[in-house]
């Protein structure tokens with residue numbers, strides 16, 4: 003995700019538009035379906051670089067109830083304050099405590115948005131997700147996927163107070 007910015011954002015109020023059409027970066031810990039789409043505009047505000055725009059991706063998540071893999075579209079509004087760093091000065095996450103994402107700059111002319119995009123994706127992946135709103139989940143006893151049909155566990159469960167009676171009956 004490299005963009006040539008030569009002469010565009012070295013001084014305020016320079017700006018450059020980066021159109022994103024690329025596979026998701028590795029290192030997110032998640033699987034993505036298809037390519038990323040979006041536009042990130044970088045603006046030199048004098049002190050920092052403002053990054054704004056949008057980003058769309060489709061992440062593949064396990065359902066929180068039945069574990070089924072399903073696609074979850076992400077619609078991300080990009081609105082970040084970044085700093086341009088010479089690539090040899092950047093350590094990943096170095097500035098993350100004060101909310102400023104460093105964007106690596108190579109030879110004063112190429113920015114790499116990979117790290118920014120990776121962080122945006124991770125921040126916007128929901129912690130819980132359902133394959134469908136009314137997912138019935140798995141039976142806690144036998145693990146059967148209840149979306150595919152009821153298991154026998156409920157029928158077999160006998161009121162413990164009646165269990166001795168049932169034993170007597172079987173004898």
Ligand SMILES: [Zn+2]
Nearest residue numbers: 065068133137
């Ligand atoms: Zn589910």
Ligand SMILES: [Zn+2]
Nearest residue numbers: 141144153155
């Ligand atoms: Zn069951």
